Amino acid sequence: MSAAISHRAFEEIYRTEQKRLLHFFRRKIGPGDASDLVQETFARVWQSGAFDRLDNPQGYLTRTAQNLLIDLARRRKRNACTICPLNEARDASLPPHQEWGIQALELRAAYRRALLALPRRTRRIFLMQRLKGMTYREVGQELGVGHQCIEYHMIAALRALRGANLY
Template sequence: MYSGHHNWLVQWLQRKLGNTVDAADLAQDTYVRVASGASMPRPEEARPYLVRIARNLVIDLYRRRKLEAAYVDALSSLPETAAPSHEETLIALQTLGAIDRALDSLPAKVRETFLMSQFDGQTYSAIADSLGIAVATVRKHMLTATRACFVAMQEAGAVPAAR
């Protein structure tokens, strides 16, 4: 699969990204995902399979860059004396990326419930009405999402692991 489609995949990614470095990196990441996957597509399905994986990696790249840009923008508004060190900034960016991946891995309703609560400031009752679910289900979804974020933060080293 690699020798038959690698050059094509890199060119496809270059058209999407407009840059050869990111295209080469994401092509490599695509094949790492293929190699670690449970199954291999049939030869006639190889390109659609590669595109699906690569497209998700492109989305992840853009999402990560958007988070990084928002963080850097927030930092620029701080007085110089309050700005975090480069190491603290890197840890924060890695933690944000880990939380983003954790939320992305959740079922859609769980993720949407969490985002509506934490970013839109909606009450559990409003979320339940909006999504057509019970308030108890909202609580359950919030617990699931919060746990996923906490585990992501632990894995990123932002909080100590539980003993």
């Protein structure tokens, strides 16, 4: 077959098969790259030099189109990049709430033991001042003691609690 006849035969196959291949690619990968893949299919068939010897050019074009899709899938898989945006609300590390709760319970228990170990009057003065928020003057008036007595008991309570590593 001469080059001119071969060229005309190829043009004829192109005109008859181009729409079918375009439809094939659109179904497989969408309209974006379909026309480029049709052109690539015909270019590969022409460059192969086998067009002159084909008994079934339509079948050869279909097989070439399928191979292009396989190559495209491999290329996309090889070049695939997974992007995982950081969602700080979801991905940030969480504070150890459970551990904090356990530590708080242990601290309360140690605080209670240390308070119970205080002399009764010292414990009462300390709790009136710290728990009820009373001033030294108010505590003194309620108990009928002076300012220096309140200071003495507060210092003793704080020293005992500090010794228990609570202050």
